[in-house]
Amino acid sequence: MSVRSTEGGRDAVRRAQRSRGGVPPAVANALKLLGLLVVVVWCLFPFLWMGMTSLRTGSVALTNPNILQGPFSLGNYQEVVDQGFLFPLRNSLIVASVTTLICIPVAALAGYALARLPLAGKFALLAATLVATLFPPVALVNPLYQMYLKLNEWTGINLLNSYAGMIIPYVALTLPLAIFILATFFAGIPKEIEESAKVDGATPFQAFLRVVAPLAAPGVGAAAILTFVYATNEFLLAFSFAPRDLDVQTVPVFVGTFERVGYENPIGQIMAASVLVSIPLIIFALVLQRRIVAGLTSGAVKG
Amino acid sequence: MSDSTDVASDVVVAARKRARSLGEKAMGRIFLAPSLGFMALIALFPVIYAVGMSLYNIRGFNQDFVGVENYVRALTDPSFWNAVKNTLIFTVASVSLEFVVGMAFALIMHQAFVGRGLTRAVILVPWVIPTAVAAQVWRYMFDHNPGFVNAVLGTDINWLRDPAWSMVGIISADVWKTAPFVALLLLAGLQTIPKDYYEAAKVDGANVFQRFWLITLPLLRPAIVVALLFRTVDALRMFDFAYVFSGYSNSLATLSVYAQRYLVAEPQLGYANALSTVTFVIVMIVGLGFISRMGRHMVGDVGRKEKR
Numbered sequence: 001m002s003v004r005s006t007e008g009g010r011d012a013v014r015r016a017q018r019s020r021g022g023v024p025p026a027v028a029n030a031l032k033l034l035g036l037l038v039v040v041v042w043c044l045f046p047f048l049w050m051g052m053t054s055l056r057t058g059s060v061a062l063t064n065p066n067i068l069q070g071p072f073s074l075g076n077y078q079e080v081v082d083q084g085f086l087f088p089l090r091n092s093l094i095v096a097s098v099t100t101l102i103c104i105p106v107a108a109l110a111g112y113a114l115a116r117l118p119l120a121g122k123f124a125l126l127a128a129t130l131v132a133t134l135f136p137p138v139a140l141v142n143p144l145y146q147m148y149l150k151l152n153e154w155t156g157i158n159l160l161n162s163y164a165g166m167i168i169p170y171v172a173l174t175l176p177l178a179i180f181i182l183a184t185f186f187a188g189i190p191k192e193i194e195e196s197a198k199v200d201g202a203t204p205f206q207a208f209l210r211v212v213a214p215l216a217a218p219g220v221g222a223a224a225i226l227t228f229v230y231a232t233n234e235f236l237l238a239f240s241f242a243p244r245d246l247d248v249q250t251v252p253v254f255v256g257t258f259e260r261v262g263y264e265n266p267i268g269q270i271m272a273a274s275v276l277v278s279i280p281l282i283i284f285a286l287v288l289q290r291r292i293v294a295g296l297t298s299g300a301v302k303g
Numbered sequence: 304m305s306d307s308t309d310v311a312s313d314v315v316v317a318a319r320k321r322a323r324s325l326g327e328k329a330m331g332r333i334f335l336a337p338s339l340g341f342m343a344l345i346a347l348f349p350v351i352y353a354v355g356m357s358l359y360n361i362r363g364f365n366q367d368f369v370g371v372e373n374y375v376r377a378l379t380d381p382s383f384w385n386a387v388k389n390t391l392i393f394t395v396a397s398v399s400l401e402f403v404v405g406m407a408f409a410l411i412m413h414q415a416f417v418g419r420g421l422t423r424a425v426i427l428v429p430w431v432i433p434t435a436v437a438a439q440v441w442r443y444m445f446d447h448n449p450g451f452v453n454a455v456l457g458t459d460i461n462w463l464r465d466p467a468w469s470m471v472g473i474i475s476a477d478v479w480k481t482a483p484f485v486a487l488l489l490l491a492g493l494q495t496i497p498k499d500y501y502e503a504a505k506v507d508g509a510n511v512f513q514r515f516w517l518i519t520l521p522l523l524r525p526a527i528v529v530a531l532l533f534r535t536v537d538a539l540r541m542f543d544f545a546y547v548f549s550g551y552s553n554s555l556a557t558l559s560v561y562a563q564r565y566l567v568a569e570p571q572l573g574y575a576n577a578l579s580t581v582t583f584v585i586v587m588i589v590g591l592g593f594i595s596r597m598g599r600h601m602v603g604d605v606g607r608k609e610k611r
Contacts, residue, residue, distance in 0.1 A: 029417070032411070032414050032415040032416075032417075033415065033417065033418060035411035035414070035415065036411060036412070036415050036418045036419070036422045038411070039408050039411060039412065039422050039425070039426060039483075039486075040421075040422055040425050042408075042479070042482075042483075043425050043426055043428050043429050043483055044425065044428065046429075046437075046440050046441070046444065046479065047428070049440070049444060049451065050440050053443070053449075061449060062448060062449055063448050063449055064449055065448070065449045065450060065451040065453075065454040066454075067451070106337045106338050106341065107338060109333075109334035109335070109337065109338070110334060110335050110337070110338035110339070112334060113330070113331040113332075113334035113335045114335070117327050117328070117330055117331030117334065118327055118328055118331060119328075119331045119332075119335070125335070127594070130594055131587070131590065131591065131594060132342060132346065134536050134586055134587060134590035134591075135346055135583075135586075136539075136540035136559065136579075136582055136583055136586045137540070137542075137559075138540065138542065138558075138559040138562050138563060138566075138579045138582055138583075139349070139350050139353055139579045139580065139582065139583040140345075140346065140349050140350075141562075141563065141566050141567075141579065142353060142356065142566050142572060142575060142576055142579065143348075143349030143350070143352040143353045143356070143576075144345070144349055145566075146352070146356075147349065147352075168345055169345055169346075171341065171345070172341055172342055172344075172345035172346045173346070175338055175341065175342055176342070179338060203326070204326055204327050204330050205330065229430075229431055232433055233433045233434055233435075235433070235434060235435045235542065235543045235546075236542045236543070236559065236563065240563070240566070240567060251433060251435075251436070252433045252434070252435035252436065252543070253435070255433070255435055255436045255439055256435030256436070256438065256439065256543065256546070256547050258439065267443050267446075267449070270439050270440075270443065271440070271443070273436075274436050274439060274440055277432075277433065277436060278432055278436070281431045281432060281433075282428050282431065282432075284431065285424070285427040285428055285430070285431040286424050286427075286428075289423065289424040289427060292427055293423065293427075293487060293491070296484070296487055296488065296491075297487065297488055297491035
């Protein structure tokens with residue numbers, strides 16, 4: 001008797017819950033999956049179009065929007081490689097890697113100092129770092145150009161049309177965000193660990209190098225990835241300082257300023273180039289997903 | 304006896320402490336110096352240099368000091384105001400759409416469990432593609448032939464020739480590329496809100512919209528402000544989409560594009576530096592407005608943790 005009454009009670013509760021929730025769980029789950037599908041389609045549909053368009057050749061490819069309409073071939077890839085697209089791929093890789101390799105160690109030192117060491121005006125310095133992340137690159141175009149010309153005049157070192165000419169401003173523009181991310185990560189490491197290292201006789205510098213730096217590795221990884229992506233993405237300064245020379249031109253400049261040869265519409269080649277640069281970057285994003293999210297959100301999740 | 308050794312050890316400890324804090328102070332300055340020096344030389348000095356150059360009329364090797372004439376010229380230049388207008392339309396439209404779409408995506412991903420990991424990986428894909436590449440792809444998607452946008456919408460719009468529709472084009476492209484980024488920031492914020500709050504609100508009879516309005520939005524505020532800061536500043540200094548879609552033509556020229564036109568395409572360096580300085584000032588004012596609302600919160604976090 002009593003058992004039945006509790007069962008009835010449970011049923012009533014279940015019914016009440018269902019009516020309040022509005023939808024049965026199976027439908028709710030289906031809706032959730034449908035929502036995720038919308039997000040995935042949103043993110044990927046241009047790549048479907050890009051990939052199919054890169055494979056289409058012949059005059060139909062220039063007039064018919066139906067991406068399933070052939071003929072298909074790898075001709076566009078052949079052409080874009082013949083036009084030297086592998087050079088910009090290499091250049092972007094070099095510029096982004098060197099930028100990251102310079103920026104991160106320098107930023108790690110500053111981030112550690114801001115998070116841990118006694119400094120006058122620390123709050124002002126952190127605020128200034130945050131403000132420096134706002135810097136619009138267009139404000140650098142002419143002054144840096146003039147500085148490069150002067151440097152060439154005085155020392156014979158030419159930074160125009162060189163990797164260094166891009167890497168130098170990239171480091172300056174990525175330093176603030178890297179410093180900010182790293183300072184946040186360093187501040188999250190318990191101070192006691194460091195103190196105990198010092199009690200054991202480590203100098204402050206040893207404590208930083210042996211104890212704190214390894215613990216901050218996730219932060220270092222996140223900052224490095226963001227720096228790398230910034231440098232592969234940057235267009236305005238690369239376009240101003242290294243616009244044409246294939247030996248130094250980066251991918252955004254090659255693709256963004258792709259010019260038609262003769263009267264041919266270069267859509268096929270542009271899409272082939274886009275696919276060639278997208279594949280490694282997409283793999284990069286998928287593999288390093290967790291680190292990227294940690295880096296992007298390190299400033300945002302502070303409740 | 305024991306007293307004197309205590310005193311002695313106290314002195315030693317104090318001396319060690321002083322030495323260490325001296326060492327730490329020096330170390331702080333040494334650690335900070337490369338970053339500050341580099342940024343001062345490559346970012347701060349050039350801006351000051353640009354302000355100086357903006358006070359001259361520069362033609363070839365002739366430089367005549369003209370004071371604020373270049374700024375006066377900007378204020379009376381219809382093309383400059385057109386660039387201001389384009390920049391503002393692009394910024395307001397793209398940032399608000401990105402916020403709405405990003406919020407929707409974040410809520411979807413926060414609700415779901417099956418497939419969330421995969422979605423969170425895929426959502427990074429638009430973000431990692433270089434803007435110039437995305438711009439080319441979107442430009443051709445909108446192109447009359449063989450772009451598919453007209454075919455899908457059943458319209459016959461010349462997206463790339465008509466300035467208003469081109470603006471719609473670059474706004475769509477930007478929203479596509481960065482709404483997922485906004486979603487990630489907001490999702491991270493959503494994950495910090497305790498579930499109990501929602502349970503308690505449910506018990507009190509709050510419906511879905513009340514829960515969103517009264518719990519989610521206020522508690523998400525820090526994440527929202529950070530997302531809006533990054534997006535607004537990025538939109539205000541935007542160059543890639545506008546340039547790839549229509550070069551230096553006035554139809555889409557943002558402030559960055561308009562300044563770049565006089566820096567490179569038709570060199571008038573004094574005027575160009577005035578334009579880039581104005582862009583710099585606008586971006587900084589808007590950015591500082593955001594930071595003054597949340598900067599203490601973000602920066603204070605580092606300080607708080609340090610005291611722990």
